[in-house]
Amino acid sequence: MIHENLVKVEERVAKACERAGRKREEVTLIAVSKTKPVDDVKEAMKDGIIDFGENKVQEIMDKYEAIPEKLNWHMIGHLQRNKVKYIVDKVCLIHSVDSLRLAIQIDEEAKKKNLVCPILIEVNAAGEDTKFGVSVQETEPLIQEIAKLSNVKIKGLMTIAPFVEDAEENRVHFQALKKLSVDIKRKNIDNVDMSILSMGMTGDYEVAIEEGATMIRVGTGIFGNRNYSI
Ligand SMILES: *Cc1c(COP(=O)(O)O)cnc(C)c1O
Numbered sequence: 351m352i353h354e355n356l357v358k359v360e361e362r363v364a365k366a367c368e369r370a371g372r373k374r375e376e377v378t379l380i381a382v383s384k385t386k387p388v389d390d391v392k393e394a395m396k397d398g399i400i401d402f403g404e405n406k407v408q409e410i411m412d413k414y415e416a417i418p419e420k421l422n423w424h425m426i427g428h429l430q431r432n433k434v435k436y437i438v439d440k441v442c443l444i445h446s447v448d449s450l451r452l453a454i455q456i457d458e459e460a461k462k463k464n465l466v467c468p469i470l471i472e473v474n475a476a477g478e479d480t481k482f483g484v485s486v487q488e489t490e491p492l493i494q495e496i497a498k499l500s501n502v503k504i505k506g507l508m509t510i511a512p513f514v515e516d517a518e519e520n521r522v523h524f525q526a527l528k529k530l531s532v533d534i535k536r537k538n539i540d541n542v543d544m545s546i547l548s549m550g551m552t553g554d555y556e557v558a559i560e561e562g563a564t565m566i567r568v569g570t571g572i573f574g575n576r577n578y579s580i
Contacts, residue, residue: 352393355572356381359555363566366559377559380424382551382569384409385576388416394572395419403445403567407433414440426508426548426567428482431455439463445508445548445567448472448483453496460501467501470508470548473530475523478512486530493534497541506546506564507531517554524549524561531562 367374381394382403404410405427422442438459447469460467474483509527511520535544550558552571
């Protein structure tokens, strides 16, 4: 089923790129494999997928160990500071940085391992109470502070849009994130680039692509429904 799903997703991604007048290469499809077994990851790899998203530190570590091939692991979930040390050298990008304290921890752990860790700032674009992420207003001040750290590199913004029936309802939030990224890019802050816009999930990735997403995070649409009870 994973192969068939990937064919469908790929077709829809290509069409959305076409509608938006964008090149397919501008959009990275991240297969969100959280809660799914290693065999599912291997199945997706057969289709050429190398970018995988996880939201739990333990799960990244387990899958990282179990799969010898070099993959791009994306940390997309809320990250506790005491767990940063386990993944800072295993992930290609942390999408979910929403505080200076967390960024400082990442910076310290990255320093110990002699690397620079690429990060995104998670923005609560829709202003939902239930979500992590900083508000649109808080984003630039936070970036100004994080930019001073030597071993993290801000590469852009990420948002998790609300769960909606009609993806069109999220278009305004994707537009808001794009606008914020353009505004921040214009400030030319040292050590900051705004090349990545991580937005769009199974229910709304086509709208996100139309509004400028450079990374989409698709779980259910590739691997099927998640079972949290096991
Ligand atoms: C689970 C998750 C996704 C994927 O969600 P689907 O609706 O299954 O595509 C994307 N982004 C984040 C941050 C997630 O936690």
